[in-house]
Amino acid sequence: MTGEAYDHMMALVVLGVIFTASVFVVPSLSYVNLLYLDQQQLQNIALSAMKTILFDEGYPTDWGSMHGTSMFKENDVKRFGLADPKDPSLYVLDPDKVQRLANNPMGNISYSKVKELLGLSGYDFSIVMRPLYNVDRSVDIQRASNEQTATIKWETNVSRSDGHPVPKAIVYPTIIYAVDSGSSFETRTVQSRNETDSLGRCQGNQLVSVSGNAKIKDIIVIFRVTVADRATMVVSSQDTHDPDDIAKINIVGDTIVLSLPEDMSNPENRWITNIQMYNFETSISLLNGTNKDRLNYGSNNVWNMTFSGLSSCEPGILVLTFNTVLGPHGGGRTLAILVGPWALWNLGGIMRFNSVPVGSGASAVVERDVIIAGMAYVAELRLWKA
């Protein structure tokens, strides 16, 4: 009797030990597999979502420009996708749709709406469009007191996203300066060609001058950078004012839309004196402004005009000259130059749609090279569990 009880007790103890060990050991054996499974599931969903974003045109197919110059209404978008309906090639995105992802003065599509249209309930995601490489630049403009000469010194540093330098990148700095001749205004351009050294750096300087009673007003430097003609990136730099203080430039289809910044620190009228399309080789004058071409916080807070064939002129930038007061402290009217369009230029050409939470857990990342308005970008989708 005692022997049997002893046997039962021992059996229970041994079984208990084995059961406990199994509870802890077996899950740990398969834990790595579960992690892989989880990661693989995220990766598959990210790939599927990326495929929809890049290859689907959405519905209506022109949803990025369907409202023309009116405010964009996100509820009119029935299906989400960024593909360009006018280009049958893969990985070519519609700039009008991409601009709706940015904080756009003409209205943008919200994160929650895109999430709903993509059917990603239970997941969160972020989309980043960035250039193939980074271009850091510095510009120093020294003006003579008589406003007739200016020396522009510039330096650029071209690097990949991991910080490695990009040697032999071709840098085309284009200096655009506004000249006030008293009776007329004009913009002039000077362009040079430079190559980065083994550390991805290049620098140079340029003297610009005018004669007679003409005076140099605003100066802006645009850097176009190419590597093996493959990737092109444009960044701008200027010294007199923050471009966002004057106006925001937007292109919807063939229509240029200018709007005022929300910050009303500079309430003065902005007269549009000139608009040019510049494709780094030639410039085409689109408009010589009249009294009607102006922006103010009264009845003219948005200005728009349609130029037939504008959207097919890519890659190209708009150079606008305004007659305005710079900054909130007045100082008299002067010429100010602005380049655009606005959305993809913000934050050095990087566009972010939703941000990644700090300290988030497992996530899947899918990257693809895409073409937007003739320029190469990297589209990155990051997906994680909500």
Add this chain to the structure above:
Amino acid sequence: MRVVEAIMASLIVISAVTFLYFFASTPSSQAHDTSELEKIGHNILHDIDEQRLLARFVYKLEWANLTSALVVSLPTNVYFNLSIYDINHNSIGDQLIQYGDQQVFTSSSAVASVTYILPGYQTSYNPRILVLKLVNG
């Protein structure tokens, strides 16, 4: 006696679980999955071709430009090795079009390979077969 029975039963259960564990199909890890690299490789070649640069680089033998274009286009941790053949599978170009430590291609068990065909340049039909090998560095 019951202790022995219990141990025997437990051993059978553990053996069964272990047996099943080895036969359970597990998803491949990202480090050893080449399908994503293949997609990236095709995407890059397609984009360079879309910008009308790939044919120019290949037919005008601009190997340095082709290497630079691939380097800036691919993710930073991806190494590559590009071979170009004519339609009879003769190798074209004596220069190496590659980036990164080439030892990785022999040591890694996950090398992705993408084949891309160019029919010709401008109006002449003269196919070139591009074989792009990619590996995570």
